[in-house]
Amino acid sequence: MEGQSVEELLAKAERDEAEKLQRITVHKELELEFDLGNLLASDRNPPTGLRHAGATQEAELRALARDNTQLLINQLWQLPTDRVEEALVARLPEPTTRLPREKPVPRPRPLTRWQQFARLKGIRPKKKTNLVWDEGSGQWRRRWGYQRARDDTKEWLIEVPGNAAPMEDQFAKRIQAKKERVAKNELNRLRNLARAHKMQLPSAAGMHPTGHQSKEELGRAVQVARVSTASVGRFQERLPKEKAPRGSGKKRKFQPLFGDFAAEKNRQLEMLRIMNSKKPQLDVTRATNKQMREEDQEEAAKRRKMSQKGKRKGGRQGPGGKRKGGPPSQGGKRKGGLGGKMKSGRPGLSGKRKGGQHQGGKRRK
Amino acid sequence: MDALDRVVKPKTKRAKRFLEKREPKLSENIKNAMLIKGGNASSTVTQVLRDVYALKKPYGVLYKKKNITRPFEDQTSLEFFSKKSDCSLFMFGSHNKKRPNNLVIGRMYDYHVLDMIEVGIEKFVSLKDIKNSKCPEGTKPMLIFAGDDFDVTEDYRRLKSLLIDFFRGPTVSNVRLAGLEYVLHFTALNGKIYFRSYKLLLKKSGCRTPRIELEEMGPSLDLVLRRTHLASDDLYKLSMKMPKALKKRSFDKG
Numbered sequence: 001m002e003g004q005s006v007e008e009l010l011a012k013a014e015r016d017e018a019e020k021l022q023r024i025t026v027h028k029e030l031e032l033e034f035d036l037g038n039l040l041a042s043d044r045n046p047p048t049g050l051r052h053a054g055a056t057q058e059a060e061l062r063a064l065a066r067d068n069t070q071l072l073i074n075q076l077w078q079l080p081t082d083r084v085e086e087a088l089v090a091r092l093p094e095p096t097t098r099l100p101r102e103k104p105v106p107r108p109r110p111l112t113r114w115q116q117f118a119r120l121k122g123i124r125p126k127k128k129t130n131l132v133w134d135e136g137s138g139q140w141r142r143r144w145g146y147q148r149a150r151d152d153t154k155e156w157l158i159e160v161p162g163n164a165a166p167m168e169d170q171f172a173k174r175i176q177a178k179k180e181r182v183a184k185n186e187l188n189r190l191r192n193l194a195r196a197h198k199m200q201l202p203s204a205a206g207m208h209p210t211g212h213q214s215k216e217e218l219g220r221a222v223q224v225a226r227v228s229t230a231s232v233g234r235f236q237e238r239l240p241k242e243k244a245p246r247g248s249g250k251k252r253k254f255q256p257l258f259g260d261f262a263a264e265k266n267r268q269l270e271m272l273r274i275m276n277s278k279k280p281q282l283d284v285t286r287a288t289n290k291q292m293r294e295e296d297q298e299e300a301a302k303r304r305k306m307s308q309k310g311k312r313k314g315g316r317q318g319p320g321g322k323r324k325g326g327p328p329s330q331g332g333k334r335k336g337g338l339g340g341k342m343k344s345g346r347p348g349l350s351g352k353r354k355g356g357q358h359q360g361g362k363r364r365k
Numbered sequence: 366m367d368a369l370d371r372v373v374k375p376k377t378k379r380a381k382r383f384l385e386k387r388e389p390k391l392s393e394n395i396k397n398a399m400l401i402k403g404g405n406a407s408s409t410v411t412q413v414l415r416d417v418y419a420l421k422k423p424y425g426v427l428y429k430k431k432n433i434t435r436p437f438e439d440q441t442s443l444e445f446f447s448k449k450s451d452c453s454l455f456m457f458g459s460h461n462k463k464r465p466n467n468l469v470i471g472r473m474y475d476y477h478v479l480d481m482i483e484v485g486i487e488k489f490v491s492l493k494d495i496k497n498s499k500c501p502e503g504t505k506p507m508l509i510f511a512g513d514d515f516d517v518t519e520d521y522r523r524l525k526s527l528l529i530d531f532f533r534g535p536t537v538s539n540v541r542l543a544g545l546e547y548v549l550h551f552t553a554l555n556g557k558i559y560f561r562s563y564k565l566l567l568k569k570s571g572c573r574t575p576r577i578e579l580e581e582m583g584p585s586l587d588l589v590l591r592r593t594h595l596a597s598d599d600l601y602k603l604s605m606k607m608p609k610a611l612k613k614r615s616f617d618k619g
Contacts, residue, residue, distance in 0.1 A: 016571070017571075021571075023570040023571065023576045024570050024572070024574050024576050037536070038508065038529065038533055038536075039505060039506070039507040039508060039540070039545070040507075040509075040510075040529060040533075041507075042509075042510045042515065042516075042525075043509065043511040043512070044516065045513070046512065046513045047511055047512050047552055047554050061550070061552060061559060061561055062561070062563070062579055062581065064550075064552065065509065065511075065548070065561060065579055066577060066578070066579050068509045068511060068550065069507065069563070069577050069579065070576070070577045072507060072548075073565075073574065073575070073577055076542070076545070077542070077573060077575075081542070082539070084539075087541050087542075087543065087544075088541070088542045088543065089539045089540065089541050089542070090539065090540055090541075090542050091538065091539055092537065092538055092539060095536060097526070097529060098607075099529065099530050099533075099605075100472070100474060100526075100530075100601065100604035101393060101474065101606070102393050102394070102396055102453040102473070102474070103389035103390075103453075103474075103475055103476075104389055104474075104475050105389065105391075105606060105607075105608045106388070106389045106390060106391065106608075109370070193370060193372065196370065
């Protein structure tokens with residue numbers, strides 16, 4: 001008896017469930033395609049019921065819409081929900097329909113000259129405080145801008161330095177210096193911009209806009225001007241003390257095809273000897289410079305990684321730069337240490353290297 | 366940062382913010398739509414534009430004056446408007462004897478016309494003709510496309526993508542279930558497209574998911590496809606290009 005009633009109860013519960021679900025189920029031949037991120041549903045079933053146009057069309061369209069919306073709502077109600085301030089909120093997935101963008105993808109900008117240098121050396125921007133103590137007014141003032149701490153322009157007295165002419169206007173000099181700094185900054189910014197856009201830098205026939213040019217640059221401008229005649233500089237006379245420019249002429253010299261047979265034979269034999277020898281030929285200076293540059297880059301990369309990790313772990317490791325006794329001290333050591341050693345390496349190549357050279361690739365530290 | 370990469374840098378913070386809003390970004394802003402009237406615009410077409418503006422507020426701009434242009438012949442003035450108002454979707458309505466009640470729906474890529482589809486309005490019932498309560502502006506609509514036509518021809522496929530782009534609204538990660546208020550239903554049948562908008566009524570059903578009843582609310586249009594100006598395949602592919610940074614997110618989300 002009880003068993004029967006339990007079965008009856010179960011059957012009744014099932015029927016009830018089916019009835020309830022009937023209210024929200026919709027029968028479709030083809031399943032709809034859903035893109036819940038966009039709240040979108042696509043019904044592929046051909047709408048045969050609407051073929052006959054007329055008064056009933058609106059009602060049929062509405063019925064079709066109701067069915068499709070019911071299916072979409074069923075899907076939406078399956079999503080995981082949160083309770084946010086007494087409202088039931090569903091978490092939508094990412095939209096799957098691919099739609100065209102509005103604007104092109106932003107290109108990565110090339111690094112500026114300073115950024116390249118800082119990356120290589122591992123220089124990181126120092127965090128500065130917002131306010132600076134100003135002695136004159138006895139209060140904390142901002143670092144730059146309106147009512148800044150150390151304001152050069154507000155000084156009413158400038159001492160004439162020992163090596164300047166007594167009648168020179170120091171105030172005007174200061175203003176002029178600031179203008180030149182601003183102009184130089186702007187020029188560098190435009191140069192970086194031009195490099196980023198890969199445009200041609202305006203050469204203006206080799207002349208610098210401010211007029212401050214080095215001797216080499218002027219020499220090069222003169223050379224370019226000389227060659228820019230109709231006869232490509234053949235009939236241009238030189239000034240009495242003007243020297244011929246070095247480095248003009250053919251950039252690569254090739255040996256004549258057949259000339260000195262003995263010399264050619266010697267050259268080929270020498271090449272074969274080098275190729276056969278077991279010991280590799282080593283260009284010491286190039287090797288040491290390459291090594292130093294690689295070490296610089298590795299250290300910079302490591303410092304960057306350590307500081308990134310430090311930031312993520314809550315700065316436990318501290319600033320990366322100070323741990324190993326930093327780059328400035330290394331640079332100083334390098335310069336001081338080589339003062340007495342300048343005659344090392346190949347004498348013919350010593351002039352152009354950046355950090356000097358060591359015998360046989362000895363380590364810097 | 367494009368604002369700082371110009372030859373003439375912006376002098377105020379407000380100008381800088383303005384430029385930064387308009388520059389190309391990895392994840393883009395919501396597309397704005399501009400609704401323009403042509404030289405001869407009938408009252409139907411004007412009303413259609415006003416209704417679509419009501420649906421698309423606040424991501425739309427309704428131009429009040431008539432602009433005498435022909436989109437299919439000369440796109441420069443549309444591109445100029447798009448650049449000035451930073452809108453990448455547009456709807457241009459006009460009326461003449463050859464093409465009565467004409468509506469050109471289109472989208473832009475990099476301020477140049479990408480796709481344009483011209484439809485004719487055959488029957489139109491406006492928002493104010495249907496007397497019942499409307500939903501608040503700015504709600505995200507649900508979109509339903511019915512009919513196998515939408516996947517058969519390239520024209521219809523682009524039209525579907527264009528309509529999704531147009532009416533989709535902001536991309537959100539969460540949605541309040543009680544706030545799903547209206548649905549736009551597009552049916553493609555016999556060469557015509559029936560656009561209906563309904564307001565959602567959630568009725569009690571036995572279980573958690575409610576039963577839906579619909580009430581006709583908004584503009585209803587019967588459209589017929591006329592001319593199209595679709596982007597070439599490589600331009601379309603270029604516009605669909607996703608930056609790599611966005612592609613990786615699918616791994617994390619799953």
